[in-house]
Amino acid sequence: AVPLVVAINTSLAARNGILIRDRVAMEEARTLDTVVFDKTGTLTKGEQGVVGVETTAEWSEADVLSVMAAVEGDSEHMIAEAIRGAARERALTVPDARGFEALEGRGVRATVDTDATPVTDGGTESAAGATGESVYVGGPNLLRHLDVDPTAALATFADEAGSRGQGVVYLVHDGATVGAVALADVVREESRAAVDALHAMGVEVAMLTGDSEDVARAVAADLGIDTYFAEVLPGDKDAKITELQTGGRTVAMVGDGVNDAPALTRADVGIAIGSGTDVAVEAADVVLVDNDPRDVVSLLRLSRASYRKMR
Numbered sequence: 181a182v183p184l185v186v187a188i189n190t191s192l193a194a195r196n197g198i199l200i201r202d203r204v205a206m207e208e209a210r211t212l213d214t215v216v217f218d219k220t221g222t223l224t225k226g227e228q229g230v231v232g233v234e235t236t237a238e239w240s241e242a243d244v245l246s247v248m249a250a251v252e253g254d255s256e257h258m259i260a261e262a263i264r265g266a267a268r269e270r271a272l273t274v275p276d277a278r279g280f281e282a283l284e285g286r287g288v289r290a291t292v293d294t295d296a297t298p299v300t301d302g303g304t305e306s307a308a309g310a311t312g313e314s315v316y317v318g319g320p321n322l323l324r325h326l327d328v329d330p331t332a333a334l335a336t337f338a339d340e341a342g343s344r345g346q347g348v349v350y351l352v353h354d355g356a357t358v359g360a361v362a363l364a365d366v367v368r369e370e371s372r373a374a375v376d377a378l379h380a381m382g383v384e385v386a387m388l389t390g391d392s393e394d395v396a397r398a399v400a401a402d403l404g405i406d407t408y409f410a411e412v413l414p415g416d417k418d419a420k421i422t423e424l425q426t427g428g429r430t431v432a433m434v435g436d437g438v439n440d441a442p443a444l445t446r447a448d449v450g451i452a453i454g455s456g457t458d459v460a461v462e463a464a465d466v467v468l469v470d471n472d473p474r475d476v477v478s479l480l481r482l483s484r485a486s487y488r489k490m491r
């Protein structure tokens with residue numbers, strides 16, 4: 181009867197986007213009490229996104245983002261894509277721009293041709309719109325280069341973003357900073373649901389990352405993750421799994437990268453995200469083909485259910 185149950189389980193799993201490479205591990209999944217997730221590319225999207233916008237006086241968030249997106253129109257930088265994406269998500273009208281110029285390692289400059297920039301207090305015409313003057317978008321290096329200090333509010337925004345491990349890019353208009361955005365690797369919405377569901381099943385969730393303490397703390401807090409290990413060198417990830425196992429835990433590791441492979445092998449159940457590298461998939465017992473961290477929950481449920489049937 182056992183092989184039959186396992187076979188049913190396997191096809192049911194496949195329909196849930198779960199590819200089982202090692203059936204014994206799949207059976208073991210019912211005893212898991214801890215799931216360790218890799219951060220970048222597993223719990224997060226692994227790409228930059230705009231996570232905050234700060235404005236000054238007469239500039240609205242929409243003004244800041246749409247003008248920034250205009251200036252970034254010609255740039256292939258990951259930051260430019262994030263800013264254009266944020267403007268697109270908010271369905272903002274991006275003004276025309278010309279004279280694009282990349283300032284290597286600092287940012288970009290362009291001339292914004294429309295009157296999309298806001299009208300000043302005095303009710304005069306928008307400066308950028310009227311004169312078509314230079315608008316800059318760039319990081320702290322750009323401000324140093326232009327010899328511009330951020331306003332007090334923007335400096336505070338930058339400090340707070342920095343403490344969360346986020347980068348900041350400023351909008352400079354008429355020799356002054358008029359807005360800024362904070363950029364971070366974006367947490368997947370599905371990750372939140374996965375963590376909550378695992379907790380509801382009585383499973384502890386941990387996160388493992390090579391990223392900084394600041395970033396790790398922020399992501400763990402955001403997702404309600406119990407334990408995190410930050411600044412873990414690629415060669416030390418598997419040692420963290422062993423540490424948990426030595427402490428009496430039965431551990432699943434979920435990862436996508438080449439440097440996750442030893443930890444996937446070491447874990448009681450190694451789970452690779454399907455979009456991950458071949459090396460991670462080869463090291464894994466189970467592959468989540470839909471790249472959805474919530475499928476870890478389905479996997480545990482399936483394993484627990486099939487165990488009940490076999491008894």
Ligand code: ADP
Nearest residue numbers: 255257259260285286287288317318319320349
């Ligand atoms: P990196 O690859 O580490 O981002 P770059 O030399 O490309 O290094 O950029 C260094 C910094 O310059 C960035 O962190 C950012 O602050 C600023 N920068 C570069 N390009 C842009 C851009 N297109 N838009 C805004 N800021 C930029």
Ligand code: MG
Nearest residue numbers: 218220221437
């Ligand atoms: Mg990764």
